[in-house]
Amino acid sequence: MNACAGAFAVSCTRESSMGAETLQRERQLNQFLADVERRALRIAEIGVRDRDEALDLVQDAMIKLARNYSDRPHDEWTPLFYRILQNGVRDWHRRQKVRNRVMVWFGRATPGEDEYDVVQQAPDPAGRTPDELLANTEAMQRLEGAVHALPGRQREAFMLRTFEGLDVAGTAVAMGCSEGSVKTHYSRAIHTLREKLGDHWQ
Amino acid sequence: MNEPTDKTTKSEQQFADKARELFDDSVERLDAATLSRLNRGRHVALEELHRSRPTAVWLRWLPATGVAAAAVVTVMVMRGPNGIDIPVEQEAAADFEILLEGESLEMLEELEFYSWLEAADLEVNGNVG
Secondary structure, eight states: OHHHHHHHHHHHHHHHHHHHHHHHHHHHHHHHHHHHHHHHHHHHHHHHSOHHHHHHHHHHHHHHHHHHHTTSOGGGHHHHHHHHHHHHHHHHHHHHHHHHHHHHHTTOOOOOGGGOOHHHHSOOOSSSOHHHHHHHHHHHHHHHHHHHHSOHHHHHHHIIIIISOOOHHHHHHHHTSOHHHHHHHHHHHHHHHHHHHOGGGO | OOOOOTTSOHHHHHHHHHHHHHHHHHHHTOOHHHHHHHHHHHHHHHHGGGSOOOOOHHHHTHHHHHHHHHHHHHHHHHHOTTSOOOOOOHHHHHHHHHHHSHHHHHHHHHHHHHHHHHHHHHHHHHHTO
């Protein structure tokens, strides 16, 4: 009887400990995702030029990270999360190409990129003069257009390094390539962007 | 903020800093409806922690089976078509070494990652999307 009660107590303790671990993991993951989600959304949005699609991609990435990698060390979460997100963006482009071919066949093309309006997508903020706001919006609009026009791998390297602030090693994990490739893609991206946007942009 | 490296000049770093500043500004200006959708998405993701992990059994064996397959191919090539021992060139032996060392294990883990992504895509599309 005592042995039985003891075994029950041990089992309860283990379950309660596992519950506490899950709760702690949930809190940590919640904090991580809350920290990263807005930047991830804008990065995905620049990649696909559609906010709704970007929201879906970010949600998918969050679900996959929680489902498969939540038990990995926290410092691995950022590159893993972006790796999943970038895979999602690449898949989205592949699907889009197929869809466009089908639409052209039926005589209905998808809306052109020119119809995407960054100003409309980013309504205002508080506390700045309309002139400052307009200048920032226009500069960002030009930057977004130029970043979007980069080859896919260069775009990924630039956004992960510059916008998300990942180091070379983290970017390499997120892109699934070597650190040397990251440096090359990033350097080419910066060169192309500076050339395209011109010195006056700075 | 990234520090300038040997490959990035000061002016390139200034360019990157300016781009980062504009990007951060656009992040701060996300509207309430978008933030609300992000918040909802995050909570859907957190619910995954309370579900069991759906790793396919065969995926766990993928790296091991890959190494085994590489070993079988090695033996087959070294033995020749009718079980006759043939001399293996030094370069070929080096190729097999490369095949069996860490690099190819990493490649197999990549395969595992992509296989998992494909499986996870199917599940997300089926359960959530």
